[in-house]
Amino acid sequence: MNYFLYTIDSNMKIDLDSENEWGHFIDPDSFQIVEITDEVPQGSFVVIKEREYIEDIDRTVIQTTYGIIESNKFQPMNKRELSKFMSIACGIYILNFDKLPPKVMIEKQLKLDKPAQLAFIMSNRDTFHLKLEKSALEGGNPIEIINSIMENQDFTSTMYDREERWKIEYAKSSRSKCRTCDSNIEKGTVRLGEPHYYENHLNYRWHHEDCVFFQRLEKENIKGLDNLEDDDRKRIEEKLDV
Secondary structure: OOOEEEEEOOEEEEEOOOOOEEEEEEOOOOOOEEEOOOEEOOOOEEEEEEEEEEOOOOEEEEEEEEEEEEOOEEEEEOHHHHHHHHHHHHHHHHHHHOOOOOOEEEOOOOOOOOOEEEEEEEEOOEEEEEEEOHHHHOOOOHHHHHHHHHHOOOOOOEOOOOOOOEEEEEOOOOOOEOOOOOOEOOOOOEEEEEEEEEOOEEEEEEEEHHHOOHHHOOHHHEEOHHHOOHHHHHHHHHHHOO
């Protein structure tokens, strides 16, 4: 990462290479997502992206850095560690406002005397998995508190009934663009779709077969394999088994 940091009063200033880097911070009190253009307040959760060309694989990839602004310093951490801080902030928000924070949804069905499994959907590519313990709710039972919130709203906040499997098929036309390399996917060739939701409607982000990192996928999480020609299906299954 090429960004550099310095402090102004009690805030941290993050300068980014605007051409190859961009980022956002999340206000822990409101869960509002703000683009980083100048100063970042203390306590903010930070996500910085960098576009990087990898010569060995002849591909441009997006690297992500996570962290928090604490004691006038940027404290980098992995996504799981940052999610723990977000879980604490989420509990405080629920107690203060008697509702879920913006962009937070119930990821798995609630169970009695078990932590609530929530998700903060920052974007289609950045979802933070939050675990809400009783301790984050001052000893309150997560299922009782969240069910009470759900009863008082007229929209759904659940994710567990959503499609999470990737989709594989032959491209029906040459109009769709690969979300990895940004070039068109030729009609009749194998394409893989990553599910995402916009305003609660299921859509797919399509990728060339050669642009997919198969090591992060599992066979049971891909639908449509049985609809491929035998040679194509076997080739994909071999990639999944590596």
